[in-house]
Amino acid sequence: MQGFALLLALLLAGCQRGMQPVAFHAEGRPAKLSDWHVVEVHDGQLQLNDGVVPYDLNTPLFTDYAHKLRTIWMPKGASGKYQPVDTLDFPVGTVFSKTFYYPRAADGKFSDVARTADYSRDFAGQGLEMANVRLIETRILVHRQNGWEAIPYVWNDAQTEATLARTGAVLPLTLVAASARDGIPAREDFNYVVPDESQCASCHAQDWIDRKVHPIGPKARHINKNYLYADGEHNQLEHLAKVGYLGGVPALATVPRDVDAGDPKAPLDARARAWLDINCGHCHNPNGAANTTGLSLIHGTPENHELGICKPPTAAGQGTGNHFFDIVPGQPDASIIPYRLTSTEPGTMMPEIGRSTADHEAIALIKAWIAAMPGTCTVLH
Known part of the structure; x- marks a missing residue:
């Protein structure tokens, strides 16, 4: 040092x-x-x-x-x-x-x-x-x-x-x-x-x-x-x-803070939300380029349909991997979000700009986060 x-x-x-x-x-x-x-x-x-x-x-x-x-x-x-x-x-x-x-x-x-x-x-x-x-x-x-x-x-x-x-x-x-x-x-x-x-x-x-x-x-x-x-x-x-x-900086105790997503000592939910916030939230927010999807991944989004839990995609096809929901609690391999994070194919991968490779550590993190979620989704036919 x-x-x-x-x-x-x-x-x-x-x-x-x-x-x-x-x-x-x-x-x-x-x-x-x-x-x-x-x-x-x-x-x-x-x-x-x-x-x-x-x-x-x-x-x-x-x-x-x-x-x-x-x-x-x-x-x-x-x-x-x-x-x-x-x-x-x-x-x-x-x-x-x-x-x-x-x-x-x-x-x-x-x-x-x-x-x-x-x-x-x-x-x-x-x-x-x-x-x-x-x-x-x-x-x-x-x-x-x-x-x-x-x-x-x-x-x-x-x-x-x-x-x-x-x-x-x-x-x-x-x-x-x-x-x-x-x-x-x-x-x-x-x-x-x-x-x-x-x-x-x-x-x-x-x-x-x-x-x-x-x-x-x-x-x-x-x-x-x-x-x-x-x-x-x-x-x-x-x-x-x-x-x-x-x-105008207030007392630091009152200032919000995202955790380091790579810190294994931080809570799993906080790590996953921090990664989604910085990597996806600039588009996936109520006013962003992806606002028509109804998916919000910014800091503070409630853990419900808006975050993608049991939310069907706005369009079917290649980008979904034939999955029904953005997030299926307890089932990361059935969820659209990790599928798109894993892909490096144009038209499928997310984020769609700024990478040609997959963030393997982040994919493992998001999958672990989804796997730990309670609940189930109902598929309507």
């Missing part, structure tokens, strides 16, 4: 070398990620600029086992406002970045990336150690006068710069694990798909009536957690308030 803290301090001290101040582009699509001066590669590290604050989520959204470095920056004097349920209210000028990357596979090719939940060699937070990671893409989400706009960038093979990719990209990669386990192969070839701008907007439009883009992750319940900053471990909401990026 002492060595890790020292490295963080060195990374922080090394930040900003050769970097111009962060640039807020009020319009247009800059051709290079470095035009924003939010994160840049210098001296063998992906470094964060002055005023760029890293943050993390209690439960992250799954993207083909990619690791993510999330940051937020605001112009001097600007500040966001606390919201108890919805996305925190960030002012015009706010710039979010999310860098998707993988730990490099040991003795592997450039296309070989490690499938691991271990971040210890990434040093994510105050920067990334380039010798240990492969950068894939960085997405910029910027709040302009006309609203939020998503702008994707893809890193070059030299790992020196990311360039604008308005139409997205497809990168062939191979996930490499230490060994095969539970039917999961040690090597898995897949195509990492960088979404185009319209696909970014479709996920980030949480209200399908106005279709305005909003950040997904920075809700109080998702970021109410501690983070190891260079000067020590602090609650993220309190840290954002301390640096002037967030006002």
Whole structure:
């Protein structure tokens, strides 16, 4: 731990070398990620600029086992406002970045990336150690006068710069694990798909009536957690308030919090609901793109028909796997939700954007959650 803290301090001290101040582009699509001066590669590290604050989520959204470095920056004097349920209210000028990357596979090719939940060699937070990671893409989400706009960038093979990719990209990669386990192969070839701008907007439009883009992750319940900053471990909401990026934060005891879905010590129901909330809730909510399904998977949805329990699908066919209900209590293999989470076929898989592989750990979690549910469903003929 002492060595890790020292490295963080060195990374922080090394930040900003050769970097111009962060640039807020009020319009247009800059051709290079470095035009924003939010994160840049210098001296063998992906470094964060002055005023760029890293943050993390209690439960992250799954993207083909990619690791993510999330940051937020605001112009001097600007500040966001606390919201108890919805996305925190960030002012015009706010710039979010999310860098998707993988730990490099040991003795592997450039296309070989490690499938691991271990971040210890990434040093994510105050920067990334380039010798240990492969950068894939960085997405910029910027709040302009006309609203939020998503702008994707893809890193070059030299790992020196990311360039604008308005139409997205497809990168062939191979996930490499230490060994095969539970039917999961040690090597898995897949195509990492960088979404185009319209696909970014479709996920980030949480209200399908106005279709305005909003950040997904920075809700109080998702970021109410501690983070190891260079000067020590602090609650993220309190840290954002301390640096002037967030006002109106109440006592932490009153702030909602989703659990870490990967924490085996947390209650099973809380873990499953947290995973569904962040991975599915941005579409499956009363105002989202999937509101016509009648299925709501956001935090706080009652455990009834609305959550999918004994709820028949709105359409039959390929997406149902010939199952009758979204959730059949006690019978995960008869339920539509785990069937769609397991699939990697377009038109069947859910979420339908943002992955080419299945989240095996999440599937096991959701199946265990459904298996533990009491009750039965009645099929009407």
